[in-house]
Amino acid sequence: MANAKQEALELVFKQPTFVSKVFSQKTILNTISVVSVFVVWALLVHFQVYRFSLLPSPAEVLEWGREWVTTKVFWIDTGMTTARVLVGVTAAYVIGIPLGLMIGWKKVFSDLSFPMLEILRPIPAPAYLPIAILLLPWQEASVAFIPFIDALFPVLLNTIIGVKLIDRDYFRAAQCLGSSPRQIFWHVVLPGALPSISSGCAIGMGIGWMGAVVGEMITGKWGLGYRIWESYILLRYPLIIDGMIAIGILGFASSKLIRYLTIRLVPWRKAITESLDESITK
Numbered sequence: 001m002a003n004a005k006q007e008a009l010e011l012v013f014k015q016p017t018f019v020s021k022v023f024s025q026k027t028i029l030n031t032i033s034v035v036s037v038f039v040v041w042a043l044l045v046h047f048q049v050y051r052f053s054l055l056p057s058p059a060e061v062l063e064w065g066r067e068w069v070t071t072k073v074f075w076i077d078t079g080m081t082t083a084r085v086l087v088g089v090t091a092a093y094v095i096g097i098p099l100g101l102m103i104g105w106k107k108v109f110s111d112l113s114f115p116m117l118e119i120l121r122p123i124p125a126p127a128y129l130p131i132a133i134l135l136l137p138w139q140e141a142s143v144a145f146i147p148f149i150d151a152l153f154p155v156l157l158n159t160i161i162g163v164k165l166i167d168r169d170y171f172r173a174a175q176c177l178g179s180s181p182r183q184i185f186w187h188v189v190l191p192g193a194l195p196s197i198s199s200g201c202a203i204g205m206g207i208g209w210m211g212a213v214v215g216e217m218i219t220g221k222w223g224l225g226y227r228i229w230e231s232y233i234l235l236r237y238p239l240i241i242d243g244m245i246a247i248g249i250l251g252f253a254s255s256k257l258i259r260y261l262t263i264r265l266v267p268w269r270k271a272i273t274e275s276l277d278e279s280i281t282k
Contacts, residue, residue: 088147100159150211151204162196
């Protein structure tokens with residue numbers, strides 16, 4: 001009984017606390033990297049190195065940003081861009097994951113669809129915008145189509161690779177035990193491909209933000225991308241960088257959310273990721 005209590009206490013004290021997380025080596029190094037970028041940026045602008053004299057200083061950007069976030073325009077722009085990203089990327093998940101599972105699992109689907117997908121994949125997403133405007137009368141749909149295309153192929157290809165990497169012995173074992181195709185799909189194909197699917201979803205989310213900004217610059221009326229382009233035309237250079245920072249923060253937050261959901265859905269992936277991180281840092 002005493003040993004059990006001692007083990008329980010050791011387990012509790014081994015759990016990372018909030019303070020230990022805040023002052024961990026990883027957090028400190030991450031903070032140093034971010035601060036270093038701003039310090040170098042400030043020095044380049046201050047000493048007018050090359051053409052950095054044309055850029056605003058971090059202090060100017062901070063001042064403009066502080067005023068911008070208090071306006072209704074900022075929150076409308078942020079909400080519009082976020083909504084477009086979520087609509088486009090979610091559509092990419094809904095289409096790309098099932099299609100990738102079928103292409104990776106069934107050779108017939110692979111032979112029918114994979115060659116055409118390989119032809120479409122190198123085409124940059126903005127090239128689809130004129131077609132999207134012609135086919136989709138609603139302007140919001142045409143803008144959301146760009147993050148959809150950008151996110152679709154990373155999700156699709158990662159899903160296909162995830163299925164292809166599943167050990168064939170699992171399929172043979174399931175068939176020997178009398179599993180139906182439906183049971184094989186739910187108990188072999190989908191769980192086996194989940195780690196790759198989660199990676200594709202994270203990549204797709206990041207690229208989706210890029211696509212939304214490009215679409216807003218070309219045809220948007222609201223959104224962070226539109227505001228960045230408008231600021232360039234009106235020579236509001238600090239607001240350009242403020243828009244870029246806002247997009248970066250939103251993209252970072254969405255990636256963190258995908259990572260959190262990945263750990264919940266694929267708990268064994270966390271152990272793999274941590275072991276890889278340790279091997280890289282050694």
